[in-house]
Amino acid sequence: QVQLVESGGGLVQPGGSLRLSCVASGSIFSVSTMGWYRQAPGKQRELVTTITSGGRTDYADSVKGRFTVSRDNAKNTVYLQMNGLEPEDTAVYYCNAKHSIYLNGRPLHDYWGQGTQVTVST
Numbered sequence: 001q002v003q004l005v006e007s008g009g010g011l012v013q014p015g016g017s018l019r020l021s022c023v024a025s026g027s028i029f030s031v032s033t034m035g036w037y038r039q040a041p042g043k044q045r046e047l048v049t050t051i052t053s054g055g056r057t058d059y060a061d062s063v064k065g066r067f068t069v070s071r072d073n074a075k076n077t078v079y080l081q082m083n084g085l086e087p088e089d090t091a092v093y094y095c096n097a098k099h100s101i102y103l104n105g106r107p108l109h110d111y112w113g114q115g116t117q118v119t120v121s122t
Contacts, residue, residue: 001026001027002024002025002026002027002028002030002031002097002109002111003024003025003026003111004022004023004024004095004096004097004111004112004113004114005022005023005025005095005113005114006020006021006022006093006094006095006113006114006115006116007020007021007022007023007116008020008021008080008116009092009093009116009117009118009119010117010118010119011119011120011121012085012118012119012120013085013120013121013122014085014086014087014120014121014122015084015085016085016120017081017082017083017084017085018082018085018118019079019080019081019082020036020079020080020082020093020095020116020118021077021078021079021080022034022036022077022078022079022080022095022113023075023076023077024076024077024078024097024111025076028076030099030100030101030109031053031097031098031099031100031111032052032053032098032099032100032107033050033051033052033053033097033098033107034050034051034071034078034095034096034097034098035047035048035049035050035051035069035078035095035096036048036049036050036069036078036080036093036094036095036096037093037094037096038089038091038092038093038094038118039091039092039094039115040088040090040091041090041091043091045094046060047060048060048063048067048080048093049063049067049069049080050069050096051069051070051071051078053071053073055071057069062088063082063089066082066083066084066085067080067081067082067083068080068081068083069081078095080093082118085118085120086120087120087121088120089118089120090118090119090120090121091118092115092116092117092118093115093116093117093118094112094113094114094115095112095113096110096111096112096113097110097111098110098111099111
């Protein structure tokens with residue numbers, strides 16, 4: 001079992017920056033890819049970014065050039081540096097971790113944090 005705890009959300013002005021953190025605990029050796037999702041009010045949850053244990057990253061087109069994901073395996077922590085924040089970035093951001101074992105193209109488990117609110121507004 002893996003537990004994920006996000007932090008770093010808050011209220012920022014457009015153009016501001018914020019850094020989210022996600023600390024993993026438990027059976028962290030079972031985790032491979034981690035990432036961030038977000039869900040805006042009234043909208044579907046969407047993928048923001050992923051990062052593999054080897055450091056390969058992928059980003060949603062909407063955040064490319066503004067967001068940067070990184071991970072510190074020694075600290076069992078994933079970060080999301082968000083720059084140039086826009087009102088459209090307002091959402092609850094969820095940390096995600098995928099089990100290293102896949103069945104039929106899907107991870108054995110998907111682990112989720114409780115979410116942290118990011119609000120971009122004047």
